[in-house]
Amino acid sequence: MKTVVIGVIGADVHAVGNKILDYCLTNAGFKVVNIGVLSQQEDFINAAVETNADAILVSSLYGHGELDCRGFKDKCVESGLEGVLLYVGGNIVIGKQKWKAVQSRFKDMGFDRVYPPGTSPDDAIKALNKDLR
Amino acid sequence: MKTVVIGVIGADVHAVGNKILDYCLTNAGFKVVNIGVLSQQEDFINAAVETNADAILVSSLYGHGELDCRGFKDKCVESGLEGVLLYVGGNIVIGKQKWKAVQSRFKDMGFDRVYPPGTSPDDAIKALNKDLR
Amino acid sequence: MDLRNKKISEEKFLKMREEVLASWPTGKGVDLKEAIEYLKKIPDHQNFAKKLKKAKNLDRVLIQPRAGVALEHQHIKLLKYLEKVGGADFLPSTIDSYTRQNRYEEAEVGIRESILSGKSMLNGFPVVNHGVESCRRVSEAINVPLQARHGTPDARLLTEIIHAAGWTSNEGGGISYNIPYAKSVPLETTIRNWQYCDRLVGYYEEHGVSLNREPFGPLTGTLVPPCISNTVAIIETLLAAEQGVKNSSVGYGQLGNIIQDVAAIRALREQTEYYLEAYGFEDVYVSTVFHQWMGGFPKDETEAFGLISMGATTAALAGATKMITKTTHESIGIPTMQANARGLKASKEVVMLLRGQRYATGIKVRKEIEQIKAEVDQILDKVVEVGSGDLAVGAVEAFKAGIIDIPFAPSQYNAGKILTARDVDGAVRILEFGNIPFDEEIKDFHYNKLEKRAKKENRKVDFNMTIDDVYSISDKKSMIDSENEWWKNENN
Amino acid sequence: MDLRNKKISEEKFLKMREEVLASWPTGKGVDLKEAIEYLKKIPDHQNFAKKLKKAKNLDRVLIQPRAGVALEHQHIKLLKYLEKVGGADFLPSTIDSYTRQNRYEEAEVGIRESILSGKSMLNGFPVVNHGVESCRRVSEAINVPLQARHGTPDARLLTEIIHAAGWTSNEGGGISYNIPYAKSVPLETTIRNWQYCDRLVGYYEEHGVSLNREPFGPLTGTLVPPCISNTVAIIETLLAAEQGVKNSSVGYGQLGNIIQDVAAIRALREQTEYYLEAYGFEDVYVSTVFHQWMGGFPKDETEAFGLISMGATTAALAGATKMITKTTHESIGIPTMQANARGLKASKEVVMLLRGQRYATGIKVRKEIEQIKAEVDQILDKVVEVGSGDLAVGAVEAFKAGIIDIPFAPSQYNAGKILTARDVDGAVRILEFGNIPFDEEIKDFHYNKLEKRAKKENRKVDFNMTIDDVYSISDKKSMIDSENEWWKNENN
Numbered sequence A, B: 001m002k003t004v005v006i007g008v009i010g011a012d013v014h015a016v017g018n019k020i021l022d023y024c025l026t027n028a029g030f031k032v033v034n035i036g037v038l039s040q041q042e043d044f045i046n047a048a049v050e051t052n053a054d055a056i057l058v059s060s061l062y063g064h065g066e067l068d069c070r071g072f073k074d075k076c077v078e079s080g081l082e083g084v085l086l087y088v089g090g091n092i093v094i095g096k097q098k099w100k101a102v103q104s105r106f107k108d109m110g111f112d113r114v115y116p117p118g119t120s121p122d123d124a125i126k127a128l129n130k131d132l133r
Numbered sequence C, D: 001m002d003l004r005n006k007k008i009s010e011e012k013f014l015k016m017r018e019e020v021l022a023s024w025p026t027g028k029g030v031d032l033k034e035a036i037e038y039l040k041k042i043p044d045h046q047n048f049a050k051k052l053k054k055a056k057n058l059d060r061v062l063i064q065p066r067a068g069v070a071l072e073h074q075h076i077k078l079l080k081y082l083e084k085v086g087g088a089d090f091l092p093s094t095i096d097s098y099t100r101q102n103r104y105e106e107a108e109v110g111i112r113e114s115i116l117s118g119k120s121m122l123n124g125f126p127v128v129n130h131g132v133e134s135c136r137r138v139s140e141a142i143n144v145p146l147q148a149r150h151g152t153p154d155a156r157l158l159t160e161i162i163h164a165a166g167w168t169s170n171e172g173g174g175i176s177y178n179i180p181y182a183k184s185v186p187l188e189t190t191i192r193n194w195q196y197c198d199r200l201v202g203y204y205e206e207h208g209v210s211l212n213r214e215p216f217g218p219l220t221g222t223l224v225p226p227c228i229s230n231t232v233a234i235i236e237t238l239l240a241a242e243q244g245v246k247n248s249s250v251g252y253g254q255l256g257n258i259i260q261d262v263a264a265i266r267a268l269r270e271q272t273e274y275y276l277e278a279y280g281f282e283d284v285y286v287s288t289v290f291h292q293w294m295g296g297f298p299k300d301e302t303e304a305f306g307l308i309s310m311g312a313t314t315a316a317l318a319g320a321t322k323m324i325t326k327t328t329h330e331s332i333g334i335p336t337m338q339a340n341a342r343g344l345k346a347s348k349e350v351v352m353l354l355r356g357q358r359y360a361t362g363i364k365v366r367k368e369i370e371q372i373k374a375e376v377d378q379i380l381d382k383v384v385e386v387g388s389g390d391l392a393v394g395a396v397e398a399f400k401a402g403i404i405d406i407p408f409a410p411s412q413y414n415a416g417k418i419l420t421a422r423d424v425d426g427a428v429r430i431l432e433f434g435n436i437p438f439d440e441e442i443k444d445f446h447y448n449k450l451e452k453r454a455k456k457e458n459r460k461v462d463f464n465m466t467i468d469d470v471y472s473i474s475d476k477k478s479m480i481d482s483e484n485e486w487w488k489n490e491n492n
């Protein structure tokens, strides 16, 4: 059974998608460690270290995603999590922007997969199953 | 008192604007000769000749304006109406088109003034008062 | 006049057909026997009449756009797009205005010019010029039922062609496709023409083919009070039933006051059913059509979206079977296919959201229903009276006498004495009755409603109200100006 | 706990102020005496409380957007645009999420980054960092009343600054700005914080300045049943009244069933007034706020227009005083000012069209009103009981015990046991009550409503229904798929 850490980063309180991701990932056979909303980079990393996680799924809905995710990958590497998959999704930037540009900004920050608004949990599950095979 | 012929050209039955133009122009002090909907070029010309009109206001709402107005100016000239003002207004072409281009197509056809959709009767009155001074 | 509301005998009908089919070369393409076989093979979900019947159990309003361009392949492209992207439940073919006036030569010019210029120079699909084979390619290219929508005083040949082509519905009627759509065609003529169209449908029905017929509800689309448009719809339905029509959709154009609009649709359905039964037609299936606002539209596309969606909400609350959608290009010109699909999508979103919901039968709606019914009854009684018991004759005489009178209609056979305006709630009331045969109670009702507005706005009840209201939906500038004044006034 | 629903004494309040104002440098900019003079000079039509009162006579719903960007000049540009082009009747300043969590250093970073990158890197206007002078320039740049809209558990400093700056309304409350907006802030703390905010308003009122207060109605915006959101709104209004608030707007987020939505707004107004009187507050002016759908929005912008306009129709029929509008960018991100104005315009078109119109008080609406009222009464009775007569204590205890329980809330102080789903008509009902103290009659009512749906859809009443309904407004694909199946099924 693969372990995934999920949570909502920064000063973000959007809880609905997080609760639904929890339910769907659990249903799909993952061990879900949900650190909930208002989580800092450290909270994600601590949870991943403690549970020996295979992947971290960062949600950011409220628009500050770009500010909140800076340096996340570096911190992961520092904490010995270089092998851990890093996804980010939600409404990760402010406003309607060209998706290609947004995606590559986040890939440059070290995220393995970057998801646009309204991604269905099924897509996340498919990708995890593929990447963690 | 100036005399204006109004009517709706071609196979066009849009009567509302025509009735309102009639009312407003009359109120504004014009002698209005209203030949109504479904009027052919000849009907306009005959009415103008008979009443010694100062202006002809052609309405076309239904989209065939461009087909219906071809050669109108020539016929006017043939009938000795070269001095009579020629306006056209309504929804004179099919669909949403660049107004500048539409306007110059109709000016080329010999219309003195060309009006876009939703022109208020007041605008017509102002122009007539100016052009017929 | 030798007009009668009486089923045309088969013999006479078949003889008339020969003449009609000979009136333009494409008429030769109609083979009635073969057409019956062709129509029988159309699956239920592509048959207009059958889909409408089934819609009763779906619990949402079905949607249909208006659409038509000059050339076959472009028309097919347009319809497919509206089905796929717009989610249309029914498709139309709007017919061009030359065809509507039987000016097939001019339509031919339009087709040629369209080919040359690469854009449609006609405001619709010239069905007669294209003929049966072409029209079959159109209906076969789509997966939903197809209807001809036009405004043709003499649509006999058109009707022959579209039904033979598998188009399972036809809009129109002897009154509704004359008075708003013609200037000098006698009503007698058009009623006769449409008896023919209905008789053709009756013939198909006798041979096992279900077709739908739909009188054109909104008439001039401009401040037509419900009593007038409902009366016309009921008369045309009765005339059609006499010729053998079995599946009728009665239509109504949104006026803007939700209570009046809901009541009008309900009254229309109930009274149509009532009169059908009273006239001895017990097997006619009735459905209703709600037209989004048919008068002048706002120029601003966003405002237009508001109006379109508000119309869709009303249709849903009224429980109409079908809704004809508008587009945000309405005030400018024939919409692009994208704009057309957007009108459908906004409307569909609303009717999907409101699935299963109806306006609760509050006292206000019920009162308004009773009001409309009483008005329609009084007009219809008089129509039958002046027709000495014959509805067709009555209709002709009623228009002559102004017993039925349609605001802003171009026809010289319309009295044109009626004037209407909105009351304080935006409902359309009558300020000048002409010869509409209402009793004092009804007249007082209208009078009082309009007086209340006059008082509120400190003005008189007169034609200027009517004029203002012609613009009140399309242009809110003056309303906004007076509001701005209002806020600054200390005494409100 | 030493929490009490009791007006803070002036002495104590003034002492608390010192501490609050010292918590960030811009606090020094607040001079209460000078602020009172400043506020008194604001003309009536720019005062939120006064404009709301006057709105009663206008007979249409007033509209307000959400909007806020990082930098002052851009924020001003945005608000001016929404006033001029959008026709907003009220303007907001949405506050960024760092400020909401009192993380002013991070807000400072956001401001700097916004200057550098040339675009707003914050999701709102960081009011505390900008301070009183800057905020005055904002309110002075516009011609309509201005309100702070946020979601701040500790908004004391923010509140000091905005009111001193002439912003005449503040959204929020001890419950509604905690449970949906925080994870681990005790309710006791936020109720206390908001008592302070309300006390400040009370202080202004005592000195002749009218200000408006508005609890945040929609909570998590996601399938919150009316009984829960109305209960919270009423509690917060009563707590505010105790501190001297005189002008309260109670809010509610659209759920989608028009009857339920209309009933919820009516019940909310009536019960708020009823309880205010019962608690001895006879001079509090109550108005209502209707929020267009607050949950996940459709991605397609045209569908979004349908949803927005349908919401506007509902607000008008409900007779809400004010409506908060959404935009077609909702599902993607903070809207551009153009998109924001379009949301306003479509909404304004609808409320202008529906001026003077109300939903007739049909039996269904009345039944639904009674239902909601009975539910609210049962919850409120229990709240007071567990608070031993004190409403503030009761609120804390009620959340602890799950007597009030908000679906999908992030707070650890929320029980999170309640589950809701839609019935056949789209009304939101409760499937899992947790500890909400309903009698059997009410529970059966909800149970039966959902069972009816389960039967119709041939499924069980369970969490999967809730999940489906989280998506049912934003994504209609599955609904359309099942419809397509339906048409092909012979047996319907």
Ligand code: B12
Residues within 6 Å of the ligand: B011, B012, B013, B014, B015, B016, B017, B018, B020, B021, B057, B058, B059, B060, B061, B062, B063, B064, B087, B088, B089, B090, B091, B092, B093, B094, B095, B096, B115, B116, B117, B118, B119, B120, B121, B123, B124, C066, C094, C096, C097, C100, C123, C124, C151, C180, C181, C219, C220, C221, C222, C294, C295, C296, C297, C298, C329, C330, C331, C332, C333, C334, C335, C408, C409, C410, C470
């Ligand atoms: C009401 C209406 C109808 C009614 C008309 C009833 C009647 N007999 O009068 C009905 C339903 C019958 C109808 C039928 C059709 N209509 Co129509 N109709 C309209 C609608 C909604 C309003 C027109 C109206 O009454 N406006 C109110 C009056 C006061 O304004 P007005 O007509 O624009 O006139 C004012 C000004 O334009 C100006 N003006 C007019 N003429 C002139 C001339 C001069 C010189 C000047 C200075 C000013 C001026 O002053 C007038 C007074 O203010 C318009 C769209 C719109 N505007 O929202 C479509 C519209 C005109 N119709 C249209 C079409 C295509 C048709 C049909 C072919 C059918 C169809 N699509 O189904 C048929 C045509 C029938 C025919 N043979 O003509 C199209 C035309 C398309 C184009 N040009 O590209 C429009 C624009 C709708 C659309 N977007 O598709 N229609």
Ligand code: B12
Residues within 6 Å of the ligand: A011, A012, A013, A014, A015, A016, A017, A018, A020, A021, A057, A058, A059, A060, A061, A062, A063, A064, A087, A088, A089, A090, A091, A092, A093, A094, A095, A096, A115, A116, A117, A118, A119, A120, A121, A123, A124, D066, D094, D096, D097, D100, D123, D124, D151, D180, D181, D219, D220, D221, D222, D294, D295, D296, D297, D298, D329, D330, D331, D332, D333, D334, D335, D408, D409, D410, D470
């Ligand atoms: C409901 C809602 C709220 C509620 C939240 C209640 C709560 N505590 O949960 C309330 C009203 C409180 C709220 C507040 C705010 N909100 Co809000 N909110 C929404 C809204 C309407 C729906 C969100 C939702 O619940 N969707 C349903 C769930 C199921 O979908 P989801 O959240 O998108 O998650 C799914 C997918 O995205 C995906 N997913 C999510 N994360 C990840 C991660 C990975 C790795 C993967 C693969 C997939 C994935 O799977 C999830 C399950 O399907 C959205 C707009 C929208 N989507 O329509 C705005 C929105 C997210 N909010 C927004 C904002 C700005 C705010 C506020 C700042 C206030 C405001 N504008 O007034 C505050 C912020 C508070 C804070 N500090 O965070 C913006 C964000 C703007 C941006 N990114 O540019 C949005 C987009 C609205 C907008 N267009 O302005 N909000």
